[in-house]
Amino acid sequence: MFPRAESSLTTASALKTRMHRRRLLRLAAMGGGLLATGSLLAACGGAETSPTAAPAGEQPTPTTAPAAQATATAAPATGGTFVIARLTDTVTLDPSRQYELTSPIVVGACYERLVTIEPPDIKTVVPQLAREWEISEDVTTYTFMLRDDVTFASGNRLTASDVIFSFNRLRELKDNPSWMAEVISSMDAADDHTLTITLSEPNAAFLAMLVSPNFSVLDSQVVKEHGGTDQPGADQSDTATEWLNQNSAGSGPFILRSWVPETEIVMERNPDYWGDPPALERVIIRHVADPTTQRQLLESGDIDAAHNLDADIIAELEQAGTVNIVRGDTLDTEYFAMHTGQDVGKELADRRVRQALAYAIDYDGIIEQILRGAAVRPPSVIPAGLVGVAEAEQYKYVQDVERAKALLAEAGLADGFDLTLTYNSGGTEVGGVSSEVLASKIADDLSQIGVRVTLDPRAPDVRLADYRAGKLQCTISGWTPDFLDSHGWAIPFGVPGEAAARRVAYENQEVAELFQQAVRVADPAERARLYAEGQRLLNEDAPFICLYQPKAQVAVAKSVEGYVFNPVTQVDVAQLRKTS
Amino acid sequence: MLLQFVAKRILLSIPLLIGITLVTFVVSHLVPADPLTAVLPERAWNNPETVQMYRERWGLDRPLHEQYLIYLRNLLHGDLGESYTTRRPVGTDLRLFFPATIELAAAAMLYAVTVGIALGVVSAVWSNRLADHLARLIALVGVSLPVFWLGLLALQVFYANLGLLPGPGRIDTRLVAPPTRTGFYTIDSLLAGQFDVFLNTLYHLILPGIVLGSYAMGIIARMTRSSLLEVLSLDYIRTARAKGLAEQRVVIGHALRNALIPTVTVVGLTFGSLLAGAVLTETIFSWPGIGRYAVDAATKLDLPAILGVTLLIAVVYVIVNLITDILYGILDPRIRVG
Numbered sequence: 001m002f003p004r005a006e007s008s009l010t011t012a013s014a015l016k017t018r019m020h021r022r023r024l025l026r027l028a029a030m031g032g033g034l035l036a037t038g039s040l041l042a043a044c045g046g047a048e049t050s051p052t053a054a055p056a057g058e059q060p061t062p063t064t065a066p067a068a069q070a071t072a073t074a075a076p077a078t079g080g081t082f083v084i085a086r087l088t089d090t091v092t093l094d095p096s097r098q099y100e101l102t103s104p105i106v107v108g109a110c111y112e113r114l115v116t117i118e119p120p121d122i123k124t125v126v127p128q129l130a131r132e133w134e135i136s137e138d139v140t141t142y143t144f145m146l147r148d149d150v151t152f153a154s155g156n157r158l159t160a161s162d163v164i165f166s167f168n169r170l171r172e173l174k175d176n177p178s179w180m181a182e183v184i185s186s187m188d189a190a191d192d193h194t195l196t197i198t199l200s201e202p203n204a205a206f207l208a209m210l211v212s213p214n215f216s217v218l219d220s221q222v223v224k225e226h227g228g229t230d231q232p233g234a235d236q237s238d239t240a241t242e243w244l245n246q247n248s249a250g251s252g253p254f255i256l257r258s259w260v261p262e263t264e265i266v267m268e269r270n271p272d273y274w275g276d277p278p279a280l281e282r283v284i285i286r287h288v289a290d291p292t293t294q295r296q297l298l299e300s301g302d303i304d305a306a307h308n309l310d311a312d313i314i315a316e317l318e319q320a321g322t323v324n325i326v327r328g329d330t331l332d333t334e335y336f337a338m339h340t341g342q343d344v345g346k347e348l349a350d351r352r353v354r355q356a357l358a359y360a361i362d363y364d365g366i367i368e369q370i371l372r373g374a375a376v377r378p379p380s381v382i383p384a385g386l387v388g389v390a391e392a393e394q395y396k397y398v399q400d401v402e403r404a405k406a407l408l409a410e411a412g413l414a415d416g417f418d419l420t421l422t423y424n425s426g427g428t429e430v431g432g433v434s435s436e437v438l439a440s441k442i443a444d445d446l447s448q449i450g451v452r453v454t455l456d457p458r459a460p461d462v463r464l465a466d467y468r469a470g471k472l473q474c475t476i477s478g479w480t481p482d483f484l485d486s487h488g489w490a491i492p493f494g495v496p497g498e499a500a501a502r503r504v505a506y507e508n509q510e511v512a513e514l515f516q517q518a519v520r521v522a523d524p525a526e527r528a529r530l531y532a533e534g535q536r537l538l539n540e541d542a543p544f545i546c547l548y549q550p551k552a553q554v555a556v557a558k559s560v561e562g563y564v565f566n567p568v569t570q571v572d573v574a575q576l577r578k579t580s
Numbered sequence: 581m582l583l584q585f586v587a588k589r590i591l592l593s594i595p596l597l598i599g600i601t602l603v604t605f606v607v608s609h610l611v612p613a614d615p616l617t618a619v620l621p622e623r624a625w626n627n628p629e630t631v632q633m634y635r636e637r638w639g640l641d642r643p644l645h646e647q648y649l650i651y652l653r654n655l656l657h658g659d660l661g662e663s664y665t666t667r668r669p670v671g672t673d674l675r676l677f678f679p680a681t682i683e684l685a686a687a688a689m690l691y692a693v694t695v696g697i698a699l700g701v702v703s704a705v706w707s708n709r710l711a712d713h714l715a716r717l718i719a720l721v722g723v724s725l726p727v728f729w730l731g732l733l734a735l736q737v738f739y740a741n742l743g744l745l746p747g748p749g750r751i752d753t754r755l756v757a758p759p760t761r762t763g764f765y766t767i768d769s770l771l772a773g774q775f776d777v778f779l780n781t782l783y784h785l786i787l788p789g790i791v792l793g794s795y796a797m798g799i800i801a802r803m804t805r806s807s808l809l810e811v812l813s814l815d816y817i818r819t820a821r822a823k824g825l826a827e828q829r830v831v832i833g834h835a836l837r838n839a840l841i842p843t844v845t846v847v848g849l850t851f852g853s854l855l856a857g858a859v860l861t862e863t864i865f866s867w868p869g870i871g872r873y874a875v876d877a878a879t880k881l882d883l884p885a886i887l888g889v890t891l892l893i894a895v896v897y898v899i900v901n902l903i904t905d906i907l908y909g910i911l912d913p914r915i916r917v918g
Contacts, residue, residue, distance in 0.1 A: 083753045091667055099621050174633045176624040235633055260757050261666065261676060262868040263750070286753055288866045292732065293748050296740045302753040461613045461881060468617070468625070482623055492623070499626045 080281025082560075082576055085288040085297055086307040093259055094244040095216035096169050099176035101480075101570070104213040105285060106265055108569030110153075111216035111250030114144055114163065115207060119566045120328060122385050122484055125207050129158065129217055129251070139202045139522045146193040152219040152251045153270045160189035165220035167197075168230035173238060177214040180483065202520040204527060205485035211568055212483050219249040253278040253574040262287050267573070279562075279577035298323060298555055304578065305556045305563065307570070310432055311372040314553045326554045328565025329376065331383045331481035332430035333489075336361065336442065336545045337467070338474045341505035345473060347419070352411040354542035357474075358397045359404035360449045366441060367548050370433055375548040380535040381479065381500075382489040383549050387524060388531025389486065395536045397545060404449045416450025422466070422475045425457035430478035431550025438476055438547070470503050476547070484568065486531050490515035493544055494534060506543040586902065593898045597891060601655070604890045605648050608883050615640065615881040619664045638664065638884075651887070660891075661884035665876065670888035673873065678892065679763030680750060681869035684861070685854040687789030692796035693847060699797075700804025700843075705831055707809060715801065722798030731791045731864035738787060745787050748866040751780045788865040792858055796850040803846050808839040841911055848904035852897045 088102040095107045114130040130144040150158040164187045171181035185200040199206060209215065218228075226249075228240030248256035251274065254267040265285040269278055286303065288294050294306040295313050299322060309317070318325055338354045339345035347353050367375045378384040379396035408414060423439040436457070443453035458466065467475055479500070482488045492499040494515040496507040514534035518527050538544070552565045562575040616625070616634060624630045635641045638661075639650055654661060660670035668676075696719075703715040738745040746752060750765050758768040758777050766785075769777035811817065812835050820830045859871030870889060877885035908915045 081754050085753070091665070099624065174629050176621055176630060178630060179623055179627040258756070260760070260868070261668075261673075262872070264757060266756050284753065284756070286749065286866075287868065288748065289863055289872075290748075290866070293735070293864065293866060296735060297747055297753060300740060300743070300747060302747055459611075459613070460879075461618045462611075465613045465617045479622070492626075499622055 081284060082280050082282070082305075082573065082578065083284045083286055083303040084305045084307060084571075085286050085294045085303045087289050088262070088265070088285060088287040090259065090261065090265065092241055092245055093248075093256060093265070094241040095213055095218060095250075096166065096173055096177070097175045097241060098213065102265075102285065104569040105571060105573065106248075106256060106267060107213040107216055107250075108252075108566075109254040109267055109283070109573045110248035110252045110256050110270075111213070111218065112150075112252050113213070113215050113217065114146075114210050117211055117484065117566075117568065119564055122329075122331075122567060123387065125211060129163075133207070135207070135522060137522065139204045139206070139520065140199050142197045142199070142206060144195045144197070146195060148193050150251050150274050151272065152222070152249065153255050153272060154219055154222050154249070155272065156219055156221050158217065158219075158251055159192040160195040161192075162220045163187070163195055163217050164189065165223070165230045166216065166218045169218070169223075169228065169234060169238070170214055172230055172232055172234035174235040177212075180209055180212065180214055183209075203487075204519050204522055205483065205487035208485035208487075209483040213569065216250060219251070222249040254283065257282075278574040280573065283573050283576075295555075298557065301557065303557075304560050305554055305571070307554055308432075309553065309555055311374060311553075314374070314555065315372060317555055323555045323557055324560070324563075326556055326563050326565055327374070328552045329383070329385055329567065330430075330550055330552045331385070331484070331567045332478060333378070333381050333383050333549050334430050334433070334438075334476065334478050334547045335381050336474065336476055336547055337472075337500075337504050338543055338545075339470070339472060339504045340507075340541070340543050341470075344471060344505070347411075347413060347417045348473060350411045351541060352407045353413060353417075355540075356404040356407035356411070356449060357446060357451070358539075358542045358545045359400045359407065360446050360451070361397075361442060361545070361547070362399050362445045363397070363547065364399070365445075366438070370437055370441065371431055371548060371550060374551040374553055375431060376551070377548050378546055380538055381493050381544050381546050382486045382531070382535065383481070386484065386486045386489075388518070388528040388535070391528045391532035392535040392539075395532075395539045397539065397542075399445075401448055408449060408451075414450075416452055418452045418454065419446065420454045420456050420473045422456040422458055422463055422472045424460040424463050427460045427463075429476060430480065431548065433550075435476065442476065467503050470505055472503075481567065486527075487515075487519045490518065490531060490534060494538055500544065504543045506541065508537060508541055511537045511541070582906070586906075589898075589902050589905075593895075596898070597894055598652070600890055600894050601652070601887055602648070604887050605651070605883070608881070608886055609644060611881060613881060615664055615883060618880040618882075638662065651884075660888045663877070663885040663888075664882045665880045665885065670884045673885065674870070674888055674892055675763060677868055677870045677873045680765075680867055681855055681858055681862070681871060683750075683764050683766060683785065684788055684792060684858060684867060684869060685851065687785040688791075688793030688796065688854055689847070689851055690793075691789050692793035692800055692850070696797040696800030697804050697840075697843065699801035700808060701831065701836065703801065703805040704808035704812060704839075707805075712805075716805070719798040719801035719805075722794040722801070724798075725794065727791060727795065728860045728864060730794060731788070731861055734787050734791055735864065746780070746783050748864070750784055750867065751777060752784075755780060788861050788867060791864075792854060792861040796847075796854065799846055799850060800843055803843050804839065807842045808835060811835045811839045837911060841908060841915075844904055844907050844911065848900045848907075852893070852900050855893060855896055 086102060089100045090102045091100055092098050093103055093106050095111050098107060112128050114128060115125045116128040117124065118126055129146055129150060131147050132145050134143045146160060152158060167181055167184060167187065171178050171184065183199050183203050183206065184197055186198045188196045190196065223240050226240045226243035227238065229238050245259055253270055253273045253275065255270045257266040257268050259265045264287065267283045269281055288297065291308055291310050291313055294308060297303045298306045314325060317323055338348045338357065340349060342349040363377055367373060367377065376384050378389050379392040382389050421439055421443055424435040427435040429435055429438055439455055443455055446453050463475065466472055467477060493501055495501060495512045511534050514530050518530035518534065521527055554563065554565060556563045559578050559580065561577050561579060563571060564575065566572055616631065620631065620634065639647055651661065662668065663670050663673055666673055699715040699719055703712045706712050735747065739747045751757065755777060758765060758772045758774055761768050761771055765781040766778060769781055817830060817835055820834050855870065858869055859875050861867065862869040862871045873885065874889040877889060
């Protein structure tokens with residue numbers, strides 16, 4: 001397909017150059033002296049033949065002419081470059097340190113993992129670097145048979161020792177994602193392509209955890225050459241991150257070319273990729289903070305995908321029909337947290353009162369009015385699509401104002417009571433919903449059953465700190481996924497003293513035991529049963545009520561094919577192609 | 581004489597800068613939140629090893645006064661500390677983001693000074709005639725329009741609707757930034773011999789430059805008009821005219837030079853505010869500059885970054901004021917520096 005694509009590239013760039021000259025002439029006519037000089041120089045410089053502005057790639061790519069905007073009249077964008085506009089949050093592109101939302105796009109494309117998923121199915125783990133695997137009956141020993149035909153972009157062959165290095169380094173860096181590797185107690189390579197991982201305790205979620213970009217396999221030789229180490233003390237002695245921020249050391253279909261913070265991340269095709277080569281020559285992730293600007297860029301043809309459009313813009317674009325909207329389920333959940341302790345929760349310490357509040361909220365209204373329908377609602381804080389969630393559907397709260405009033409009366413609060421609802425002042429919740437709007441909606445719903453709500457906006461960091469310290473009577477908060485298994489939610493929300501449960505002083509040993517047991521059994525049906533039962537009890541106690549699970553909505557140019565939302569890496573860029 | 585003056589002014593600014601760090605440091609700590617809350621993700625926050633690693637790495641485990649003294653000591657060695665959010669040295673961040681802002685502010689200033697002075701002169705020379713009314717209207721519009729509105733409108737009209745000028749960003753979305761040497765795309769692209777990128781950079785400066793510079797343009801136009809009108813009514817101008825000098829030489833050669841002194845003050849002051857106030861323009865035009873960096877730092881309680889930006893802006897103000905004072909002397913030799 002490449003020869004054909006390249007010939008069309010040439011036509012496109014020639015058209016653009018003509019377009020470009022016309023625009024320059026128009027500008028010159030507007031009377032800018034500087035511009036006039038510039039246009040003459042550009043014309044003499046021969047824009048058609050000037051080399052690309054990119055750092056020297058393996059193959060010369062046609063340049064994009066300066067100032068050339070692909071407007072409605074211009075030819076389709078240069079075939080090989082795909083531009084994503086995104087509110088980037090990149091702190092590092094070191095796979096073992098990154099823990100943000102943009103970096104997985106890059107790490108996902110430049111590195112590979114033992115196993116992966118094929119969205120929209122996020123429950124089935126499929127092979128990537130591992131051909132197949134065996135899991136012991138007690139879900140403590142995982143044995144992986146690695147592919148023997150994988151080479152890194154450097155040309156080095158990938159062996160089990162690279163996997164061991166990568167996972168050890170992840171743990172020893174003691175950085176944000178390091179906790180994920182702490183479940184590993186030992187790793188042994190029987191030969192270059194057989195790896196046995198033994199866990200410190202049974203963990204049926206481990207395979208799903210390995211899908212996470214943090215478990216990417218790095219080229220140990222290259223990383224060591226640049227100061228990397230997997231030895232204890234790596235948090236002090238490892239110096240490879242600076243290099244890994246600008247280069248990649250993986251086996252993936254793309255290579256990281258450069259990262260300019262708050263500006264752009266550039267990836268190019270790995271010419272020696274061991275698998276099927278990707279269609280795109282280059283992918284640029286461009287930092288664009290403003291949704292309106294992202295829309296203008298997309299409609300002008302300057303970008304191919306816009307990641308951060310709000311619900312209103314999506315609705316307008318959908319009506320105009322000029323671009324395609326790609327949707328997919330995120331694993332983010334927004335929930336309403338109620339403190340269960342007497343001192344902080346006050347009236348909420350009574351379970352019937354918490355249930356009453358859960359029955360009073362107009363969930364459909366939140367999703368239809370505030371999110372314009374772009375959300376689903378799982379029965380509990382565990383997102384839809386994961387093990388044991390569909391099985392718990394019957395335990396979901398639906399609005400029932402009469403029942404809510406009856407429960408309040410039963411608790412001796414027929415005349416209502418005063419409640420303080422704390423939220424992020426000027427903040428946004430998951431799904432891009434304004435914290436103010438959501439808090440007001442809930443306050444309004446609760447007033448239907450006689451609860452007098454005082455809205456208490458606090459600076460987001462202050463609210464989070466107070467919530468973590470267990471000082472809030474009730475609040476709205478979001479949770480983003482760590483890995484693709486219900487275990488990632490069940491423990492923090494269901495086990496006393498864990499991250500979320502602690503904040504509302506929630507303790508129910510029965511729930512804790514069910515959730516802890518669910519990760520110790522291998523059988524998916526049994527796991528689902530345990531999670532469903534745990535969620536039934538959790539919902540009965542009602543310390544956390546899920547409000548919604550937003551859908552991701554990405555606007556892509558009509559010329560784009562193969563765009564699928566991936567809850568782990570946002571999008572698999574190796575699947576993308578552009579038609580001209 | 582001049583050297584002595586400059587040296588004295590620089591020495592005098594040192595206590596000022598130290599005072600600024602102290603005030604910023606104290607004020608930032610009045611916010612009742614742990615900076616780690618803002619930067620560590622949920623599950624990592626639960627891992628005591630990670631929390632401890634970061635506390636030690638950033639010296640947050642020490643008492644407040646000790647933290648401040650350590651900061652000052654490092655500052656003397658040119659070390660501004662590590663940003664909590666970007667995990668890079670603040671010095672690196674400033675070198676990364678400041679050139680973009682300077683480039684933008686320079687474009688804005690070029691527009692503001694040339695157009696502003698030209699409008700002011702037109703206004704004063706044809707005072708109370710149609711040209712004056714038009715020029716004053718333009719100046720008034722420049723001063724009164726909010727930057728965010730003007731920016732959005734300009735992008736919608738000139739980029740999205742007409743396609744005359746490029747969209748947001750320092751270069752076209754499909755171009756790759758020139759290899760970083762100075763951080764100024766205009767200079768880096770020339771150094772790399774990428775002439776197409778250089779031109780592209782210039783086009784991308786036009787719209788945000790005009791938007792950011794419009795306020796300063798209006799001020800400069802009004803200031804030039806009023807001071808030129810005043811000077812034109814003075815005796816020496818009447819003398820010049822009586823000598824039979826061409827009106828053009830009277831205005832440009834005799835009057836304007838004296839009339840520009842208040843304008844220079846305004847230019848100096850507005851340049852500083854352009855740097856500190858570029859945040860709206862930078863957001864609208866996806867410009868990776870210091871304004872956006874500062875806002876991010878403030879919302880995340882990123883203390884080293886907040887201190888770094890504050891110091892940088894303070895230093896710029898000191899330098900701009902110094903240059904302004906020296907320019908007085910050049911414009912009017914009767915004004916002595918010292």
